[in-house]
Amino acid sequence: MCIICENKLVSFTFLDCSQCKILKTIPLIEKINSIICYNCPSLTQISDCNELIRLICCNCPLLQNIPQFQNLQNLDCSECISITQIPCIDNLTRLDCRNCLNLKEIQKCENLRYLDCSGCRLLEEIPQLNELVNLWCYKCPGLKRIMRSGQFTKIQKLCFSDCLFLNEIPSFTKLCVLVINNCPVLERVDFSKMQELKDFFTCESCPSLYIPYKDRQRLFDKKGKYLIFRLKRVQQRYRLKVLARKILNQIPRTVRVLNDMIVSYC
Numbered sequence: 001m002c003i004i005c006e007n008k009l010v011s012f013t014f015l016d017c018s019q020c021k022i023l024k025t026i027p028l029i030e031k032i033n034s035i036i037c038y039n040c041p042s043l044t045q046i047s048d049c050n051e052l053i054r055l056i057c058c059n060c061p062l063l064q065n066i067p068q069f070q071n072l073q074n075l076d077c078s079e080c081i082s083i084t085q086i087p088c089i090d091n092l093t094r095l096d097c098r099n100c101l102n103l104k105e106i107q108k109c110e111n112l113r114y115l116d117c118s119g120c121r122l123l124e125e126i127p128q129l130n131e132l133v134n135l136w137c138y139k140c141p142g143l144k145r146i147m148r149s150g151q152f153t154k155i156q157k158l159c160f161s162d163c164l165f166l167n168e169i170p171s172f173t174k175l176c177v178l179v180i181n182n183c184p185v186l187e188r189v190d191f192s193k194m195q196e197l198k199d200f201f202t203c204e205s206c207p208s209l210y211i212p213y214k215d216r217q218r219l220f221d222k223k224g225k226y227l228i229f230r231l232k233r234v235q236q237r238y239r240l241k242v243l244a245r246k247i248l249n250q251i252p253r254t255v256r257v258l259n260d261m262i263v264s265y266c
């Protein structure tokens with residue numbers, strides 16, 4: 001039982017009705033701007049509250065729809081296994097939808113800056129989100145495409161793993177951190193405009209990926225603050241051993257602060 005079930009609801013701006021076993025619907029509450037309702041096993045519906053800014057509704061297994069809230073900025077609906085779609089919410093800046101096992105579509109939310117869709121096994125596409133800064137797609141086996149173009153985006157951090165159908169990553173001009181693990185058909189990462197990619201690049205178990213010589217030189221010869229070099233089971237034509245030795249020889253001269261280093265195939 002929570003204050004909604006007990007009918008103690010009066011006008012206020014913040015509501016926490018988490019862990020209520022019997023709550024089915026969150027009614028329309030005027031002027032509310034923050035709702036926290038995680039772990040509500042019977043919750044099927046949240047009303048479209050106009051002034052809502054923050055909604056934390058993780059692990060509500062029967063919740064099927066997220067309304068198209070006008071003012072919502074922060075949405076955490078992770079582990080909501082019945083949600084199939086995130087609608088276009090214009091003001092949304094942060095979306096956490098990890099492990100939404102039936103999520104098939106994220107619509108174009110123009111102002112989204114942080115998106116974690118890890119574990120969304122049915123998600124096929126990340127739409128063109130030009131304001132996006134951080135994107136996490138760990139364990140998204142159905143993911144086929146991420147954006148049409150990387151040129152005008154603000155993406156700085158991009159992490160992928162186990163994307164079984166992803167075959168191309170476009171050139172994100174502001175990218176600083178790139179993590180790619182176990183993407184078996186990934187053939188091409190367009191490094192041509194990734195001039196900022198110097199702090200962190202790791203790539204593991206991508207047997208189809210080929211990085212052209214000029215890109216390899218540029219990526220691994222940067223004088224970075226941190227050097228993390230990790231290439232495993234990538235195509236043999238990289239001459240990994242030679243490359244790794246070359247980097248090892250250069251370390252005393254090029255690295256000022258070494259935090260972590262993983263070198264394989266030496």
Ligand SMILES: [Zn+2]
Nearest residue numbers: 001002005020
């Ligand atoms: Zn209740």
